[in-house]
Amino acid sequence: TTRICVINPNTAAAMTELIAAAARAVAPPRTEIVAVTNPMGPESIESHYDEALAAPGLLSVITEMERTDPADGYLIACFGDPGLDAAREVATAPVIGIAEAAFHVASMLGRGFSVVTTLSRTIGRAADLVGHYGFSRQCRGIHATEIPVLDLETNPLTGSILTDACREALRTDGSDAIVLGCAGMADLTAEVGHAIGAPVIDGVAAGVGLLAGMAAMGLRTGTASGEFATPRTKLYTGLPTNFGLG
Numbered sequence: 001t002t003r004i005c006v007i008n009p010n011t012a013a014a015m016t017e018l019i020a021a022a023a024r025a026v027a028p029p030r031t032e033i034v035a036v037t038n039p040m041g042p043e044s045i046e047s048h049y050d051e052a053l054a055a056p057g058l059l060s061v062i063t064e065m066e067r068t069d070p071a072d073g074y075l076i077a078c079f080g081d082p083g084l085d086a087a088r089e090v091a092t093a094p095v096i097g098i099a100e101a102a103f104h105v106a107s108m109l110g111r112g113f114s115v116v117t118t119l120s121r122t123i124g125r126a127a128d129l130v131g132h133y134g135f136s137r138q139c140r141g142i143h144a145t146e147i148p149v150l151d152l153e154t155n156p157l158t159g160s161i162l163t164d165a166c167r168e169a170l171r172t173d174g175s176d177a178i179v180l181g182c183a184g185m186a187d188l189t190a191e192v193g194h195a196i197g198a199p200v201i202d203g204v205a206a207g208v209g210l211l212a213g214m215a216a217m218g219l220r221t222g223t224a225s226g227e228f229a230t231p232r233t234k235l236y237t238g239l240p241t242n243f244g245l246g
C-alpha cells in the first residue's frame with residue numbers, strides 16, 4: 001500500500017476533512033490518504049505572518065511521521081505552499097505543495113491558465129510561487145474573490161461568487177484552465193468546472209495524483225545530499241518537546 005500524508009497547515013479541522021475528501025476522491029487503488037491537521041499555528045493562512053507561524057507545526061508533523069512511519073509522499077495542502085523547502089530537508093519521500101501541483105497540471109492543459117484565489121492580499125504570494133516554479137509564461141492572471149479562507153465554507157454565496165470569478169478570469173485572460181487558489185475551494189471544483197466548461201484544477205487532487213504517480217515510479221528522495229540534505233544537528237531553543245529534530 002502507498003501512503004500519502006496530506007497535511008492541512010492551518011489548525012481548522014473542518015478544512016482538513018474537506019481536504020481529505022478531495023484527496024480520497026482521486027486516490028488510486030491501494031493508496032491510503034493519511035490526513036493531518038497542524039497542531040500549532042493559525043486557524044487559516046492568508047498572510048505572510050500566518051504562513052510563517054504555520055511552518056513550525058507543519059514541519060513537526062513531517063519529522064514525527066518520518067520518525068514513526070514514513071509516508072511515500074507528503075502534500076502541503078495550503079496554496080501558499082508554506083514550509084515546502086524546509087519540509088523537503090526533513091522528508092525522505094517527495095514533498096509537493098498544492099500550488100506547485102496545480103500549476104504543473106494546469107500548464108499541461110493548454111497555453112495558459114488563470115488563478116482564482118481568496119483575499120487579494122495573497123495575490124503577491126501566488127505570483128511569487130508562479131515565478132519560483134517557472135510558470136510566468138503560462139500564468140495569464142491571478143484574481144481574488146475577496147472571500148476569507150474560513151468564510152468559504154460558511155458564506156452561502158461562495159459557489160456563485162467563485163464560479164463568476166472563474167468565468168470572468170477565463171474571459172479576460174484568454175486562459176484554457178483555472179487553478180483554484182485555496183484548499184478550501186476543493187469541494188467546489190466539479191460545480192465550477194461544469195458551470196464554466198473549462199478544466200478547473202484543485203491543487204489537493206493534483207497533488208495526490210502526482211504523488212501517487214511518483215510513488216508508483218519508486219521515486220523517494222531519501223536523505224538527499226546537497227541543498228535538501230537532512231539539517232545539521234544543532235540546538236533548537238524553545239520548540240515544543242514533540243519536535244522531531246529538537
Ligand SMILES: NC(=O)NC1=NC(=O)NC1=O
Pocket residue numbers: 010043044045046077078079080117118119122149181182183184
Ligand atoms: N490562498 C489561500 O488562502 N490559501 C489557503 N489558506 C489556507 O489556510 N489554506 C489554503 O489553501
